Amino acid sequence: SGAATPIGRPLAAELGLANTAGIRVLDVVAGGPAERAGVRARDLLVSLDAVALGTLSDLQRALAADRIGRAATLALIRHGELLQLSVTPAEAS
Secondary structure, X not given: OEXXXXXXXXXXXXXXXXOOEEEEEOOXXXXXXXXXXXXXXXXXXXXXXXXXXXXXXXXXXXXOHHHOOOOEEEEEEEOOEEEEEEEOOOOOO
């Protein structure tokens, strides 16, 4: 689960981000696609395949059915650093 979270303009500028909001990861499902990709609780998701993620609705749209089973690049902020992880979305169980 996650929550929409502002990204301070200075940090967004430093990391070269256009968006000033992301999705804070509250918890990660054990064995799920996010955990397998290396996503951790407290990470701040900022984009999926270069599509900005500022709200949970953005994330739901980004995880449309046509993306299931296809590798995607997830950009996130962890401890002030921008990371890019490869994640393969799966059907919710």
